[in-house]
Amino acid sequence: MRKAERAKEQLKKYSHLFSCPVCGSDMTMVEGKSLVCGNRHNFDLAKSGYINLLQRPVKTQYDRELLAARKLVANSGFFTPLLSVVSALLRERIGQITQSPMAILDAGCGEGSHLSVLITRLRREMEISPIGVGVDLAREGIQMAVKNDPDLIWCVADLAKLPLKNGRFGVVLNILSPANYGEFSRVLNAEGVLLKVVPGKKYLTELRTVFFADNDQKTYSNERVIRHFAKHFQLVAQQKVFSRFSVEEEMLRPLLKMTPLSWHVPKEKMEQVFRKGLKEVTVEFEVLVGQKT
Numbered sequence: 477m478r479k480a481e482r483a484k485e486q487l488k489k490y491s492h493l494f495s496c497p498v499c500g501s502d503m504t505m506v507e508g509k510s511l512v513c514g515n516r517h518n519f520d521l522a523k524s525g526y527i528n529l530l531q532r533p534v535k536t537q538y539d540r541e542l543l544a545a546r547k548l549v550a551n552s553g554f555f556t557p558l559l560s561v562v563s564a565l566l567r568e569r570i571g572q573i574t575q576s577p578m579a580i581l582d583a584g585c586g587e588g589s590h591l592s593v594l595i596t597r598l599r600r601e602m603e604i605s606p607i608g609v610g611v612d613l614a615r616e617g618i619q620m621a622v623k624n625d626p627d628l629i630w631c632v633a634d635l636a637k638l639p640l641k642n643g644r645f646g647v648v649l650n651i652l653s654p655a656n657y658g659e660f661s662r663v664l665n666a667e668g669v670l671l672k673v674v675p676g677k678k679y680l681t682e683l684r685t686v687f688f689a690d691n692d693q694k695t696y697s698n699e700r701v702i703r704h705f706a707k708h709f710q711l712v713a714q715q716k717v718f719s720r721f722s723v724e725e726e727m728l729r730p731l732l733k734m735t736p737l738s739w740h741v742p743k744e745k746m747e748q749v750f751r752k753g754l755k756e757v758t759v760e761f762e763v764l765v766g767q768k769t
């Protein structure tokens with residue numbers, strides 16, 4: 477079966493997970509090409525097999541170039557230590573979830589490779605076949621995701637107003653993306669877990685040192701984000717992930733491009749990094765595991 481057909485089949489099979497982004501009612505797949513609700517709000521599937529459930533397009537700074545750079549960096553192993561920890565935490569928690577098949581949502585999935593890697597690992601290591609749903613505002617990211625892995629469900633949507641039904645997900649992943657704890661809690665079932673990844677204190681500190689030598693962005697603390705998480709979810713586990721990433725010459729440009737840290741950095745400072753080169757960067761994350769209170 478062609479990739480696009482496979483992606484459409486997945487959406488059709490699991491259309492019961494969706495609710496209308498306009499009125500909240502149930503959605504059904506009509507003629508294999510649109511999701512339609514009882515009030516006739518209609519959303520067409522793209523030819524490549526994803527669905528756009530935004531009411532109007534949203535302009536985001538996460539453009540094709542940034543997301544392609546992120547994918548290159550991901551493919552070169554930058555996130556591998558993180559994904560090993562996330563998948564071990566998932567294996568531990570999933571044993572306690574009885575939903576079958578379990579649905580996993582990645583809220584703010586970007587170009588989709590994390591969800592793809594994690595589900596592949598779960599299939600291999602636990603012999604389970606969860607349903608994977610990736611949601612992002614950036615259409616370019618979702619287009620890359622569906623091309624790469626048409627066995628999962630990919631949609632352009634706002635994580636602050638998820639077009640998904642209450643209590644249908646066993647896991648919500650939220651990796652280096654903004655959170656909406658009200659929405660995450662709503663779509664999780666009673667035993668469901670939220671895994672959020674935030675940057676650690678030293679994440680890309682080498683870039684911060686050059687970019688922000690003369691302002692307080694030079695240092696970073698995730699304490700406020702963690703406190704906010706713990707106000708909305710019961711923090712049941714917390715794990716730091718620390719590694720060093722060797723920056724091959726051809727990976728420097730994608731590395732600088734993929735991080736929002738470089739968004740407002742003057743050209744001269746970027747040039748400075750290219751001139752001097754960068755041998756290694758620190759990759760520190762913190763994984764937070766939460767349950768509904």
Ligand SMILES: C[S@@+](CC[C@H](N)C(=O)[O-])C[C@H]1O[C@@H](n2cnc3c(N)ncnc32)[C@H](O)[C@@H]1O
Pocket residue numbers: 536538546583584585586587590611612613614617633634635636650651652653654
């Ligand atoms: C730093 S990227 C992380 C992407 C991916 N999780 C990763 O680790 O590579 C942040 C992502 O959050 C997405 N995003 C930001 N606000 C969003 C919203 N309200 N709804 C859905 N996605 C959002 C952006 O489009 C972007 O893809």
